[in-house]
Amino acid sequence: MAVLETIPTQLPLQVSSSFLDTSTIIALAVFFALLCACIIIGHLLEEKRWANESITALLLGLCAGLVVLLLSKFQSSRLLLFDEDLFFLYLLPPIIFNAGFQVKKKQFFKNFTIILLFGVLGTVISFCLISLAVGAILSATDSVCTLQVLSQDETPFLYSVVFGEGVVNDATSIVLFNAVQSLDLSDINAITALKLLGAFLYLFFTSTALGIVMGLMSAYIIKSLYFGRHSTDREVALMMLMAYLSYMLAELLNLSGILTIFFCGIVMSHYTWHNITQSSRITTK
DSSP states (O other): OOOOOOOOOOOOOOOOSOSSOHHHHHHHHHHHHHHHHHHHHHHHHHHTTSOOHHHHHHHHHHHHHHHHHHHTTTOOOOSOOOOHHHIIIIIHHHHHHHHHHHSOHHHHHHTHHHHHIIIIIHHHHHHHHHOHHHHHHHTSOOOHHHHHHSOTTTOHHHHHHHHHHHHHHHHHHHHHHHHHHTSOTTSOOHHHHHHHHHHHHHHHHHHHHHHHHHHHHHHHHHHHHOGGGTOHHHHHHHHHHHHHHHHHHHHHTTSOHHHHHHHHHHHHHHTGGGGSOHHHHHHHO
16 A cells, blocks of 8 residues: 655745835935935035035936936836825924024024014015915025025024024914915905904914923923933933924914924923933034
8 A cells, every 4th residue: 555645845935025115115225325415415515615505406306307307218207206294294393393493592582573574574465465375385485595605603693584584484374374274265355354364363373382382391391300310312302202292282283383393492492401411412412
């Protein structure tokens, strides 16, 4: 009697070493390589006084786009899809918080009246001239290129005014846009204009107050609990998380997250920063 033994055959398993497809990995690799090249080349050109970093980024972007256009044989193609939620939830809050945290408070509040005239009144005038919701987006002028040319040490007054106006007018335009969206503009009259003004003032001052409260709360918590005696990382992490929490609370309450996190950063740099340990100060600065 013949006994047949069946030996199970094992089929080779196709195991993927990555959860991303190849095209996404290539696109991300090229993106980060361009960022590294922008920093290195921009530094070299700025040392030679040939061009600043913003011009370098612009030229590298144009060259990269031209290469993609040639490789795709002049057909419409996309390497990465940019989601607006990614920008507003993850990229924008650290940028605005850093602007508020690093701002020169003495120069900023010394010229605060001038900054408000340009940032708020100037944006409102431009908004009225261009008109309503579209105007609220287009009326905020960008001061990035101007700041690249100005020197903070040589022209502190002009730099402070341009920097403050650039931040305030962005926040003002978003507050205006939210105020316009909350109104019924099918029948525009004097009452609608007053409602728009009231909604703008409510969003502006409420968002500012929320940012100040969150900044003071972070200073009180760190001072009373003294995290530095246990870990420097906890102090820095708590500051970052409370700043991000202020942004999310503002969005949850339908306020301006940008204005909230900006003033939260200013308050943190003035109060919270002086209550943390020396090692945490070096880390945050």
